Amino acid sequence: SQKIEQNSEALNIQEGKTATLTCNYTNYSPAYLQWYRQDPGRGPVFLLLIRENEKEKRKERLKVTFDTTLKQSLFHITASQPADSATYLCALEGGGFKTIFGAGTRLFVKA
Amino acid sequence: EPEVTQTPSHQVTQMGQEVILRCVPISNHLYFYWYRQILGQKVEFLVSFYNNEISEKSEIFDDQFSVERPDGSNFTLKIRSTKLEDSAMYFCASSGLAGAEETQYFGPGTRLLVL
Numbered sequence: 001s002q003k004i005e006q007n008s009e010a011l012n013i014q015e016g017k018t019a020t021l022t023c024n025y026t027n028y029s030p031a032y033l034q035w036y037r038q039d040p041g042r043g044p045v046f047l048l049l050i051r052e053n054e055k056e057k058r059k060e061r062l063k064v065t066f067d068t069t070l071k072q073s074l075f076h077i078t079a080s081q082p083a084d085s086a087t088y089l090c091a092l093e094g095g096g097f098k099t100i101f102g103a104g105t106r107l108f109v110k111a
Numbered sequence: 112e113p114e115v116t117q118t119p120s121h122q123v124t125q126m127g128q129e130v131i132l133r134c135v136p137i138s139n140h141l142y143f144y145w146y147r148q149i150l151g152q153k154v155e156f157l158v159s160f161y162n163n164e165i166s167e168k169s170e171i172f173d174d175q176f177s178v179e180r181p182d183g184s185n186f187t188l189k190i191r192s193t194k195l196e197d198s199a200m201y202f203c204a205s206s207g208l209a210g211a212e213e214t215q216y217f218g219p220g221t222r223l224l225v226l
Contacts, residue, residue, distance in 0.1 A: 034214075043115075043202045043217030044154060089154065097142065097159035097166040099215065104153065 002028040002094055004102035012108045013080055021075040021105045023090030030092035033066055035075050038087045038104065047088075048075075080109045113137045115218035117203050123224045124193055132188045132221045134203030143186045144204040144215060145178065147171070154202065160186065193225045 005024045013019050023033070032051045036044035050057045050066045050073065057064045063076040077084050087104040094100040116135045124130050136143050145157040158168045160178055177189045190197055200222050204215040
């Protein structure tokens with residue numbers, strides 16, 4: 001079955017630095033991959049989608065890369081702010097109408 | 112901005128009781144989903160629903176679970192006989208276009224506690 005691995009260790013960075021989060025997956029070749037943000041006690045909020053034929057996607061301070069050979073996606077937040085502190089979830093299409101989420105990486109941005 | 116709504120926000124029930132969780136998806140969306148998240152764990156797919164039938168379901172979604180779209184706006188998840196391990200946050204989501212490919216909009220969740 002498909003497996004997604006995200007760094008379970010929390011990431012602590014200083015305000016203004018670039019945060020880089022990693023998502024690795026196995027046993028599957030998804031047509032696309034998504035990143036969501038989740039705040040405590042809230043539902044996930046969609047951030048970016050990247051397709052298998054795209055290497056990189058950007059949206060404001062966010063950048064996602066997708067390496068289908070390495071089976072890895074990197075998620076970058078540049079010029080990070082304390083308001084970026086949250087859990088970031090990687091999700092891949094699991095075939096059909098199914099979406100599989102990773103466990104998420106908690107990001108703390110210190111002022 | 113349109114949003115997915117869910118009721119109730121919290122539900123406490125006794126083991127063995129039936130619960131119905133309600134969701135109002137975004138009005139022009141065609142695909143509907145339920146997920147659950149046990150405290151401290153990952154978001155888990157339960158079921159997807161399109162054209163008034165289940166499109167996909169996970170191994171979690173056994174015979175104790177059912178979904179329904181009783182009218183043009185509501186989407187419900189029923190758990191027939193709740194177990195302690197059903198305690199979790201349940202999220203409804205909807206999307207506009209083909210399958211899980213399109214952005215899914217999540218509701219705020221219903222926190223279910225089974226005693």
